[in-house]
Every structure is written in C-alpha cells, then in structure tokens.
Amino acid sequence: METFLQQVVSGLAAGGIYAAFALALVMTYLATNAVNFAQGEMAMFSTFVASALIESGMPYWAAFFVTLAIAFLGGVAIERAILRPLERAPVLALTIVTIGLLTIFNSMAGWIFGYTIRTFPSPFPPSPVRLGGIVVSRHSLGSLGVTLALLALLYVFFRYTHLGLAMRAAARYPVGSRLVGIRVGWMLALGWGLAAAIGAVAGILIAPVLFLEPNMMGGILIYAFAAATLGGFTSPVGAVIGGFLVGIIENLAGTYIRFIGADLKLTVALGIIVLVLIFKPSGLFGQPHAQQL
C-alpha cells in the first residue's frame, strides 16, 4: 500500500509538469488549430535562457520572470512572423512548419549553449518531506504548487478578464469575434505567447530533475501529447487532469507491470495516445469534432 501511495504521489509530481506542457499544447491548438510540435523545444530554449541569466548573476526569481517575458514575446513573434501567413493553409503545412521550428530551436540551443549537460538550480531546499511513510522532494511539492497557481491564474484570466474572454471568443468564433471588434489575429498571437510562457515555466520546473541539454524534451513532449489527447485537445481543464492521470498511470505501470519496467515507459504514452484516439478521439473532456460540408 505504501509503495502504491508513494507511486501515486510521484506520479502527481511528474503529472504537474505534463499538465503544464499539455496546457501549453492546448492553448496553441485552440489558437491556431495546430499541434505545436516545437512546444518542447521552445520550452527547452527558454530554460537555457533562464540558465544563462542565472549564471550572469541574476537572482532566481528575477531570472524566472524575465524568462517568462522573453518566452511570451518570442511566442507572439513566432505566431506573427511564421504562423500568420499560413492561417488558411492545410494542416499538413502547419505541421511541417512546427516540425521545422522544432529542429531549428534544437540546433540553435546546441549551437549557442553547447551540448554538454548542465545542472539547473531549484529554488526549493533539497531536503525531502515525509508524510507518513511517503517521501516527497520539496522540489516536486514546489513545482506542483507553481503548476496549480498557474492554473488558478489562467482560470481567472480566461473566466473573468475582458482580454481572456476576447481570446476565447477569437479562437472559437473568429468571424463573429471580428464582427464585434475583437482583433482576432492578435488574440491568436497572444495565445501563442501565453503558451510559450507556460512552456517556459514547465521547462524551468523540470530542468533541475532532468538536467539541461538540447534533447531533454523528447520524452516530456510525448507525455504531454498523451495528456492532452487523454484530456481532450479542446479542453484546458481536461489537459491538466490528463497530465496528472498520465503521470500516475506512467508510474503505476512502471512499478506494477513487470513487463514494462522503467525502459518501456515511453511506450506507455504511445499506448495511451493510440487507445484514446481509437475509443474516444475527442478525449475525456474535449468536444467531439464535427465537420461541416
């Protein structure tokens, strides 16, 4: 029982990161109707920026927020410069462009920051917390807290602010929004910017656990994909719940199914994606896709 609880708690801790990433994916999907394959690499790049800022002597939290601002502006710039001209292009073109961005960010990071593995500081003290028989690192608890705070902020933003409502309207009903005076293009760009900033948060939170190097995000990205698919690509809440579920499933499957162990964990994510797509393509909380003729 103790092992079980321990695994569930570790799963929740990892799930927080997946949830943040899945949230970023859902944000871009809602804004531009494309899955951003470069999301992980953009987050990795932002994390390198944060690392460089900290090494230059900036305090941790200052570097954190400066990085978020840079990521936000970068996301907006990418949407304006690269995605905007492809607004009405087929999905194939959008997907190919985000794959292009993926390889560019990956190689740029290697080019500028090098391929040696770096450590990344955690703002939380290293000593673990004991709750009964369960051991949790303070970093996991802290990142869980940051993720939940981020969620709450986003919820308030999208539910109660004028800008948040305008962004939702622009993503959902572009023509109608334009008619009531919302600048749809800029709203979508803001969506990309927000997604990039959320990704940066996730990257900074996972970096102390994974270490920092250009290829760190491959595994995380696939879990985030699984989380977003499970929760539904059209539902931010679903993405977060999906993130926690994937974290827990991954840990439990790794512990209790002997066949899977530690080295087939990525395949668990693949399995989740394929199963969800076969049996409930819209995910747990997503809206079923309808096509107009």
Add this chain to the structure above:
Amino acid sequence: MDAPRIEWVTTDRRPAASVQIWKAAAAVGLVALACALPFLSSDYALFQYCQVYSYAIALLGLNVLTGYNGQISLGHGAFYAVGGYTTAILMERAGVAYGWTLPISGVLCFVVGFLFGLPALRIAGTYLALATFALALSVPQILKHFDSWTGGTQGMVVAKPEAPRLLHLNSDQWLYFLTFAILLLLMILAWNLLRGRIGRAIVAIRDNPVASQAMGVHNALYKSLCFGLSASYTGIAGSLAALSVGFVSPDSFTALLSITLLVGVVVGGLASISGAILGAIFVQFMPSAAHELSKAAPWAIYGASLILCMYVMPGGAAGLLQRLWQRAARRLR
C-alpha cells in the same frame, strides 16, 4: 497576404510527344550514368550512393502516404527500423539468405503499416501526426527492451552480401546494383499505381474525402492500403540500408530519422516520384557538407528548409525543376 497553397505536382497531365521523348531520353541517360558509377567511384562513394537509393525508396513510400494521400506520418523511421531489424534478425539468428529478407520485410511492414493505419482511419491531420510521432519516439526504447532478439544497445552486425560469382563484382558494387535495381522497380510500380484509377482515388481522398466517398471510393480501405504500401516501401528501404551499413542499432532509428524522412519528402517535392531521389540526395549529402560549419548546422538547415519550402517552394525541388523546364520549353517554342 494570401495563404500559400501547397501545390501538388501531378503526373496525370499528358505532355506533348516531343516532351515525352526528351523525358525518356533524359531517363535513359540518367540510368546509364547510374550504371557507370560503380566502375568510376570509390567504395565509400558507392556506399553513399547506396544510402541515397535506400532513402529514395523510403521517401517514395512516405510520399505515397503524405504527398498523394494527404496523411501525415512522423513515424516512418519506425518502419525503416522494422525493415532493418527484420533483415538483421533473419540473417543472423535464423540464417535466412539476404535476398529473402527483402520481400519478407516488405510483407511484414505492409501488415504492420496496414494495422497501424486502421486506427489512423479514425484520426486525421494533426492527430495522426501525433500518434506517429509518438511511435517514432518510442522505437529506440522498444528495440532496447527486446534485447534477446535485437542485441539491445549493442546493436547487431549484418554480414555484407557477396556478389554472385558469375558477375565479377565486389560486394559494394553488387549491393549498389541491387539497391539501384530495386529502386527502379519500385519507382515504376509506384508510377503505374498512381497514374491510374487507384492513383486517382488516392489523390481524391486527399483533396476531398467527402466527395470521393460520394463517388464510390472506399476511403477506409484505400487509406489503410496506402499506409500499408507506404510502410512496405520504407521497410524494404530499411533492409537495404541495413545491408549496406552492415550494422543496426537502436540509435540509428531515433525520432530524428522520421523527421529526416519528412524533410526529404518536403524538399524533394510532395506528390512527386522523381522528387524522392532529389530529396534523398539532399538528406544524404547536405548534413556532411554543413557539418563543417557546426555540429548543429545540419538540423538548423533542415528546419529552415522545411519552413522555406512551405513558403516559397511548395512543390519542392521537383516542382521547381518542373517550373524551370516549362519556362525553358516555352522560350524554345
């Protein structure tokens, strides 16, 4: 600014007789050149050409799926791996002759691709890209997991096939001719398949699935068949690549391989048969050329060329050549 369209290079327009003669002459010339190469080049160059041809076969397969049928796959590296490992395991563990492993990996990949294509029927566009990308990412792990079969991280050595004694060729030359012949055969097969009734159905599904269904095309069947066929081509390519490299290991089949294949298809030209060879030349020779600049340069160039192709050269290199050719022909007339 208008959204750029993906221009599909279609092959079903019938050009004038003089153009056809020119094209046939150019094709014969190229084949003759390719047949002369083994006697003029070093063994290492031959190995590189072999790689180009294997890539070209895989790109041909991916192009049937992505270019002609409009289904995005970011996981074709997985089928390349299945092909390569089928050859390696059959030869080294079961003692099967190398020639037999090629059709076997073709059939095996067809079945695997067909089965993977079945759930893909329910999912379109980005979701398919997602599922296949997940497949590509998990391949190395799966290969490492079944190490009693695949040799795990160590990989497996594949014996280089000897030329039949009759031909007086060394094994590099023999492998070159074998790969080239299979490429030609598969190109002709694909060309025949795509220019007829089946090809039109495949393209119709890409352009308007609802209309094609209404016209009586069995969308589900054709889409799965496309997936199977495409996987089969890629599997054969993987087998040939394993033979010419002489080694397979999980690290040769990472997600980057799948992205490389996508780059090849896009740069060579979506929905173009000759584009496969141009794309293959690009993905084989560009990285080593750019590597001198920086370790990261090849991938930066891959990324930039993907994005550039979507903006300024939607037909890829083949589309560009075709446009130049048409302009030249107009001037000559």
